[in-house]
Amino acid sequence: MGRDTNSRGRVGRRSYLRAVGAGATAAGLAGCVGNLTGGGSGEPGGQVDDTANPTGSYEGVELNFATSSNYIDAWNDLASQFSEQSGIEVEVTSYAQSEMLTQLLNQFRAQEASFDAFISDVIWTGSFMQPGFAEDLGPYFDSPLANADYDYDDHLTVFAENYGQWNGTRYGLPWYGDVMKLSVRKDVLEEHADAYESEHDESIMPEMFGGYESYAKYNRVAQFMHDQGWDMGLEGQRGWNIVYYYPNRFAAETGEASMLDDDGNSRLDAEGATTALQHYIDQVEWARNPLSTGYTQSRDQFLDGNTWAVEQWGTATAQFIDEWGWEEGVRVSLTPGGYPNLGGWGVLLNTYSNQEVKDAAFLFAQWATSKEMDKYAFTEHGVTPTRRSSFTDEIKEEYPQARYQDPEENPGIEQLSLRPRNPSYQELGDTMQVQISDALSGNTGAAETMQSIHDEWESIMSENE
Amino acid sequence: MSVLEAVTDSSAVRARLDDDRTIAWLFVAPALVLLGLVAIYPFAMMIYNSLFDFTQAGRMDEFVGLANYVRVLTDGRFTSGAVFTVGFVLVVVTAEFLLGLGMSLLIYSEFVKRRQIWVVLSLPPMMLSPVVTGLTWRMLLTPEYGMVNHLLGIEVAWLASRPWSAVAVVVADVWMWTPLFVLVFTATIQSIPAVYYEAARVDGMSRWQQFKWVTLPQMRTAIAIVLLLRVVRAFKVFPKIQVLTLGGPGSYTESIAMVTYNYGFRFFDLGRANAAGVLYWLLMFVAAYLIFRSVAEDLISPGGEG
Amino acid sequence: MAVDLEGASNYSRLLTRGAVGVVLALWLAWIWGPLVWDFFTGLSANPQTTPPTLLPDEFTFEHYRNVVVEEGMPVYIRNSVVVTAVATGVSVVVGALAAYALTRYDPGDGQVSFFILSMRFLPPIAVAIPIYMMFVGVGWINTWRVLIIAYLPIGIPISTWIMLIFFQRIPMELEEASRVDGWSRIQTWRRVVLPLAAPGISSAAILTAILMWNEYVLALVLTTTQSAQTIPIYLAGFVTTRGILWGRMGAATIIAITPIVILAFLAQERLVAGFTLE
Structure with missing residues (x-):
């Protein structure tokens, strides 16, 4: 816990304060936070009398x-x-x-x-x-x-x-x-299936669990649906949401679940990292008010029947199923490329x-x-x-969204994209959402944005080691 | 007061206390002591702390000299936050001043009756919390469910695109603070003696000349005070933007206060936060001092000479 | 002071009157529109509709019930009241003494008043960080007293300055006359200065209280739980990652602003007087 460096810092600070004649007060304020000592003593469960209860x-x-x-x-x-x-x-x-x-x-x-x-x-x-x-x-x-x-x-x-x-x-x-999921309006897609399939020679519908095989495919459908008058749901407003949406795309393009490697180095200089952002930027054109859309808005748009697809968390997916009917009005699947965010x-x-x-x-x-x-x-x-x-049969019967969490039914659930789970995440994620938000609003290009985030991440990780 | 009375009753000290200066210092002392303890001392600590590195757990680590300042000044977020904040202050204070002056003159024109009611009806926004202002305008400006796009029949991403997110922040601020200008200006206009205008008319002054030579000079002190109050306050803009745009798109509408807060309480880097706090204070102090210098004579007129 | 349009015809007078009426109506809509929107949102069973409507299709008090009963808004109100009252009280007493001395004797030749005013230049976040660091070790974070302390650098300068303006306008001759009559300094203060200064003191108190009631940054940093958090912190909590709860927010907003608006309306003459500069 870095106690050595801590006490060194405190000594240095104390002597300095004494030198300037503030020694007395310094003791109370030293080092902002003194040593944290766990309260209480004894072993866990030390006072249990009856092990059965x-x-x-x-x-x-x-x-x-x-x-x-x-x-x-x-x-x-x-x-x-x-x-x-x-x-x-x-x-x-x-x-x-x-x-x-x-x-x-x-x-x-x-x-x-x-x-x-x-x-x-x-x-x-x-x-x-x-x-x-x-x-x-x-x-x-x-x-x-x-x-x-x-x-x-x-x-x-x-x-x-x-x-x-x-x-x-x-x-x-x-x-x-x-885990994030892609929900699409099955009923709407079916109406346009023939036209799309004759044009692109592939199915318009995502696989029941697996979903679209890639974001490239999702984008083809999105562009097509946009031309038919249907927008997709996309969250592009500055906020943490961007750091849900981007990792889905990053992992799908690079095959790496994590944007940092085991030594804490950024993987954002990979080619796939830029492609991933480009997919995201391209979608802005085919989405409904993407720059002003945060979590609830994209959910409400889909519930209101204003969008044909949206990537969302479980609670929202459950609402979609209630609203449109599982495998009737709505089809739920993993996110495109199969690395949904955790x-x-x-x-x-x-x-x-x-x-x-x-x-x-x-x-x-x-x-x-x-x-x-x-x-x-x-x-x-x-x-x-x-x-x-x-994941019992009764539960899955009554709540279809549970099926997606059950590895036996949906093996893809154990392959996820992860945000950096370390103490610097707040700063890493903040940089990412700010710069990607800039790119989505058309202010910067994909390649320069990713390069810039990569550099920032490297510097944050080395500063905060 | 009873303590002071007791002291003055003791004839031994009475002579000394009769010295006006001593009494004056005695009266000023509580303010100075309190401000010293709760403002100057923390401020000195901030400068001191800005020279150290801190661990994520908030513990002081090692002396790093000016390294925190270098990091802050080379961070594009901080500098762009400073530039945005200065621009924001200039735009909102100008807009609020002009709109407030215009409305005050209108309310006190001969066409309006029951002026006091109009003034009172103009006040509520300035009493709201910036958080409330931010939330209210966020509701109004949200593209799909908001009233503004609906009424105007447009589709603008008010809270997330350039330059509209800056416009949104300015609009919310102008809505909130123009009432303060109306309050101060109407109170001032009201108190200008009617004889001044009569004299001006006798001299054959036009309405514009009356405004320029009678109204405006009489409003000097009020203008000085309200500008100073507003500039200082506008420099601190934070929750309103936090709620409206979160500083986006990108860091387009990020204010210097938001950046400083992020260093300390989102990134948990107290060294950088303290350095940013010092720089932020410097910027504000310079701006406020410049205004103060230019209006000082209007503000300080000791001895009740005004 | 009203000026009439010399030589203007009745017709153009009428026209101007009409134009002024239109501007005033727009002004009223601009000021009150957003507040009316808040009010109806708090009463609407479906606050989010496309296209938006001002009047709810279905009225409900559910949001008010949620805010008051489920979310315990009264606790935040209590915290706000205590912190605002104490910090305002201290600021006004201290500020009145300082302002009086400064207008009468000005020790330090204007430097002191500038020093006090310059405390307003301290950015709240710059006050918050050191105060946080000072009190984090002694366990005062998340208490009323730490907020009260942190609010003094806001309250003392603002109240001092408003009262400065007031005391300047109380003619010194009155005090001199009463001194000649043989009154002590304290008697003079009580019987002459204080009654004349009362409007200034109360408008300083109102404006200081409004500032503190609405303060956000310091409260955000220095309090952590409902037991000490104030209303603005509670309100900001409506922007959650699970969405903005418009209905509850409208209700809570109305509850939060009602006391301060009522206070200001009751005291509006004082408030205006606080700024009436001769």
Whole structure:
């Protein structure tokens, strides 16, 4: 955790302040944040009396759970059920999605984190795990707190790794498994199928699971449909959405899931990286208000029947299926080229809470991500499952969107495109969205944009090593 | 006041306190001490911190001299943010000044009755949070569901294309702050004694001349104050843009405050954030000082000579 | 001060009157249109329609219920009220003392007033970062007191300056006369200066309170949870990655602006007086 450099910095700063005669106050302010020391002591599960019922030993413990306000209903429900069953009081605090990372990190830096467990977006995991803010869960799985029926390996591997692991250590439990999908209006495409097929000698319809084989193909259809008076949905407004849309295209063109290699070097100088952006730029012409469209707008356009296709996350896909009927009005598939972007969440524990509360928080996290609750959160709150065991025939029958998450039915689900999952993601992603937004609005060309992002990424990665 | 009274009752110190200067310093002291603690001290810390590198976890790492300043000044985002902010300030303050002056003269022309009501009806936008202003205009300017494109019968990507996103930010700001100019200007115009105009008419002045030689000189102080307040405030533009365009397309509408915030609280690089904060302050100080110098006589007239 | 058009015919007078009426109507629509839009959005069951309509096709109070009951907006209002009230109170008291002394004796020959004013040049983000760093170690982040402290560099300069303008206009002769009558400085202050300055003090208080009520950047950096966050932070939360909740936003906006607009209307004479410069 860089303690050496830290204390060196503090000494240097102290002596400097003393020199200028401010030594007394410096002690209180030294180094902005002093050493963070974990609160509480003892082993995980140390106070469990009855190993058959570890929860019983924590009755009356109060813990605070932090969630994005997007999932406040689901977590309020889970928390109240758990409190009732276990006697452990769980209070839920919600944060605006756009500010949550900053707000949680500010608290960690203040050593006064008001929450004991929290959900973390896949791309925030690095920010919490790398500096050691999240609790290593390894000892908990070896303690009396562990539930023998939990079956960690039941979580899909990509979810378990990306939502919960850092350098091989387990910090989080997967909670919300989400992957981008392409939804198209099957009924509309069918009307135009003959005309397209005679012109292009290929099918207009994406494969049921696999989707279009490439973005080049998707673009051909998009251009054709545009000429028929149908626009596609495309998110091109400056925002994080751009860093969902671009990686889909990058991975499809280069065959690399990640835009950084294992040593943290940028892969954005690859030829495919530029082609990927060119595809994105070309689509602007065939899309509905692409520059002003963010997440909800592209969803609403599709729901309103104004677009024929859109790349979207699971919750929106579910709404499309409700609105247009699965395989009637709407066909859902992987994104073109078969590398859909990975979203989703994990549940992490705050390492600075005291041990008793951490134990209780672990019990809550374990319960909330158990087999039973994985299914429950999906059917009740639309939280897409992370566990293989959730893809039962009944569930897939009633909720067709679950089929896309089931590797047995949709093998492509385990090949995904990933955003850089490291603490510098905020800056890497920010550079990317800003520059691509510029390119989409016609201000810069694809090749120069990618070169410029590549250079920035290299410099960010070397500065923040 | 009771403390002060107690002090003045003690005859030993009374003589000394009778010195006007001492009393004056005593009165000014709380402001100076508080500002020293909550503004000057943090400001000094900011300068100091800007010379260090910080870890992602917010811990001070090593002394790096001016390296943070170099990084900030060579970052195109920061410089373009500074340029945009200066341009934004010039455009909005000019527009608000002209529109505010025009509306004030109109409201106080002989054609309008019940002027006070018109002034009051003009005020609400300036009382809103910039966040509210941003959200409101975002709703109005959204292409598909917004009222503006619908009413005008056009299709403009107000929030995401050049130059319209800058126009959108300016429109929202002008909407919000013109009322302040109306408030100040109408109050001033109202207080100009009618005899001045009578005298002007006796001299055979035209309406334009009356405006130029009577109204405008009487408004000098008000203009100076409101310009100073607005320029300083406009330099801080942040949440309005954050909500409206997020700084896009690209970094086209990104303000210097947004860039500085991003360094500190999105990229978690406190060294760069502090350096950017110092540079930001310098820019603002220079701008404000230039205005202050040019209007200083209007503002400072101690001893109630005005 | 009204000036009439000498020699203008009745006809052209009528024409001008009509034109002025049109401009005023446009002005009113420009100022109030967006607010009316907010109001109806907050009452609309389907806030997003293409093409947009001003009047909702279906009215609902659901958004208000959501905002107040589900999302706990009253808590943010409480935080805003406490922080605004305390920070405004301190700023106005401190500012009144300073402004009085500056107009009467001006210690430091104009340098002090410029120094106080120059605190307004500190960008909020430049105040926020060091204050954050000062208080992060002592656990004051996410408290009312850290916000109150952070608001003083905003409140003291603005209130000092508004009152400066006021105190300048209270003739010094009044005080001198009362001193001759044998009143102490304090008596003079209480019985002569304060009553005359009251409008200035109250308009300084109102304008300072408006600034603090609406402050965003400092609150964003210095507070992290609902227990200390203020209304603007809550409102900004409506721009989420899962979409902008227009209906709730309209409702919350109306709730947020109502107190401040009512306050300003009640005190409008004071507010205007605060700027009436002789």
